[in-house]
Amino acid sequence: MIKPLGDRIVIKVSEGDMKTASGIVLPDTAKEKPQEGEVVAVGGGKVLDNGQKVAPEVKVGDKIIFSKYAGTDIKVDGADYLIVRESDILAIA
Numbered sequence: 001m002i003k004p005l006g007d008r009i010v011i012k013v014s015e016g017d018m019k020t021a022s023g024i025v026l027p028d029t030a031k032e033k034p035q036e037g038e039v040v041a042v043g044g045g046k047v048l049d050n051g052q053k054v055a056p057e058v059k060v061g062d063k064i065i066f067s068k069y070a071g072t073d074i075k076v077d078g079a080d081y082l083i084v085r086e087s088d089i090l091a092i093a
Contacts, residue, residue, distance in 0.1 A: 002076060007046035007086040009058060011037035011066065012079070036065055036093065037082065046086065056086050063093040 004010050014036045039062045045055045058064060071084035 004043040006043050008043045010041035011082045013037040065091045
């Protein structure tokens with residue numbers, strides 16, 4: 001697995017809905033980018049200007065909501081993940 005650095009978080013993104021409320025099946029190109037996921041790895045925390053380290057507020061296993069266009073998509077062992085900064089996480093669900 002990947003070990004993120006600093007205040008970065010690795011997220012397993014939830015799959016978006018495949019159907020609309022009325023039952024229409026959506027192709028991948030028509031789906032909105034999901035904004036929810038599960039934390040799978042957490043960095044050591046942000047280092048402040050004075051050298052003090054602040055521990056991340058999220059932990060592995062937390063279900064989170066993040067900014068729509070945040071982070072970097074990566075693929076590891078065939079699975080898709082997203083690496084974001086802690087500041088891009090909006091809430092713990």
